[in-house]
Amino acid sequence: MKYIEIGLGNRWLIRTECENEDRTEYEKKGIDFHLFHFHIWINRSVFILDTKDGWKKQRKARKAFKFIIGIVSK
Secondary structure, three states: OEEEEEOEOEOOOEEEEEEOOOOOEEEEEOOOOOEEEEEEEEEEEEEEEEOOOEEEEEEEEEEEEEEEEEEEOO
16 A cells, blocks of 8 residues: 655655555655546546546546546556
């Protein structure tokens, strides 16, 4: 599991902490992620911006309003 932390009290102001299944941990300076994405869902239109594919637009069957920010870690 990965945690991205920003704040005072750690070794670095911005860091990524990784916890392994055996409960051991390690940390990296900065933000370590594979993909960053924004989703804006207005009615049936979904606008997506991600660091892999750029801008995309999709149509959905149901109506909704959402604003989502997501990070996919390695």
